[in-house]
Amino acid sequence: xxxxxxxxxxxxxxxxxxxxxxxxxxxxxxxxxxxxxxxxxxxxxxxxxxxxxxxxxxxxxxxxxxxxxxxxxxxxxxxxxxxxxxxxxxxxxxxxxxxxxxxxxxxxxxxxxxxxxxxxxxxxxxxxxxxxxxxxxxxxxxxxxxxxxxxxxxxxxxxxxxxxxxxxxxxxxxxxxxxxxxxxxxxxxxxxxxxxxxxxxxxxxxxxxxxxxxxxxxxxxxxxxxxxxxxxxxxxxxx
Numbered sequence: 001x002x003x004x005x006x007x008x009x010x011x012x013x014x015x016x017x018x019x020x021x022x023x024x025x026x027x028x029x030x031x032x033x034x035x036x037x038x039x040x041x042x043x044x045x046x047x048x049x050x051x052x053x054x055x056x057x058x059x060x061x062x063x064x065x066x067x068x069x070x071x072x073x074x075x076x077x078x079x080x081x082x083x084x085x086x087x088x089x090x091x092x093x094x095x096x097x098x099x100x101x102x103x104x105x106x107x108x109x110x111x112x113x114x115x116x117x118x119x120x121x122x123x124x125x126x127x128x129x130x131x132x133x134x135x136x137x138x139x140x141x142x143x144x145x146x147x148x149x150x151x152x153x154x155x156x157x158x159x160x161x162x163x164x165x166x167x168x169x170x171x172x173x174x175x176x177x178x179x180x181x182x183x184x185x186x187x188x189x190x191x192x193x194x195x196x197x198x199x200x201x202x203x204x205x206x207x208x209x210x211x212x213x214x215x216x217x218x219x220x221x222x223x224x225x226x227x228x229x230x231x232x233x234x235x236x237x238x239x
Contacts, residue, residue, distance in 0.1 A: 002065045004029040004189050005050070005081075005158055010059035012042075012049050019045040020213045022059070026206075027158065032180070032190045034200040034221060036234065037210035043193040044086055046210070047162050050191075051083035052076040063158070078106055080157030084147045086166060086193075092136035096127050099135050099146050103153030112155060119186075120149040123179060141172035145179075152183070159183070161192045165199065177203055197234045201225040209234075 003026040012020040020042045027033045035043050048054045050061060052073035061069045063079060082103075090099055100120060104113045121128040124145040130138060135146055144164055151159055161180065165173040177199050184190050184203075194200035201207055204221035209230070217224065224230050 002062070003027055004064060005191065006060075006062040007046075007050070008060045008062070010046070010049065010061065011057045012045055012054055013057050018057070018213065020049070020056075023210070023213070023215055024059075025208050025215065025218070027189060027191050028205070029157075029189050030184075030187065031205035032184050032192065032203055034197075034204040034207040035191065035193045035210060036195075036197050036200060036207055036224075037216075038234075039195070040212075041210040042213040043210055044162055045213075047083060047085075047160050047191070047193055050076075051081060051160060053083075077154060078108065080155075081160065082151040082154045082156035082158070083160040084151050084162060084164065086162040090135040090143055090146055090150075093134060095132050095134055096138070096146055097131040100127075100131075100149050100153055103150035106154060109153070109155045113153075116153045116155060120152050123152070123182060124149055139172075140167050141169070141176065144168065144176060148179075148183075152188075156188060158189045158191060161190060163193055163195065165194060165196045173199065197230070198225070201230075 005027040007023060007025050010020055010023040023046060037043050049056055052071055056069055060067055063081060068076060104110055104116060126142055127145055127149055135143060164176055180190060181203050192200060201221045201224055207221045207224050208215050209217040
C-alpha cells in the first residue's frame, strides 16, 4: 500500500544556495508525522515545496500515488493538501467567520460549508464566541485556531502545520497539541513542523530530524523521544 504522501530524494535551492539535499520521507494515512530540527534546518522549505510554493531542483513528491512535483498551489490544495504556514497568514481586518469562509472557496467543498463550520466550532468553541470579531483582535492562540480552522474548512486529507506552537504560552501550547491529536482522531493525516520537539514527538507516530537540509535521523516517534542523541541535541535532560 502506497503512503498518502511520499517524498523521494528531494533537492531544493534558493538560487545558488541549496536548502534541501536528497530528502526522503513517507506519511502514512491516518498518522501524525513530525519534522524536527533547529532553525535553518530546512523544515519550512520542505513544507513550502510540498504545498507548491517552491519548486524542487530534483526529486519527486507523490500524493496518493500520483506525482505532484511542480504543480501549482491551487492544484495541490484541490487535491486535499492544506498548509497552515508559520505566522498564520490571516486576513487581520476580516472577522473570524470571514477568514473561515475563505477556507471553503474550492467548488468541491462549498457544499459542505455548514457541516465544516460546525466541525470547526466543535473543535474550537472559542471561535464560535468570537466569530464576529476581527482576527487582529484575537490572542495568538486564538489566531492559530482560526488558521487551523480555515484549513479544516477545505476538508483536507493531509494537513501541514508549520510551527503551530510558535509564540504561544505553555498552557496554550499544550491545548494546541491536544487539539491536533483530536483532529487526527477525526481522520485527518497531519504533517507537523515543530521546534517544540518534546511535544511533537509525544503526539507523533513517526518523526524525521533535519540537519542542514538533510535527514539526519528518522524512526518511530517514541524511539526518537527516548534517544539520548535527540535528548542531548534538542531537548536537554528530559523531566
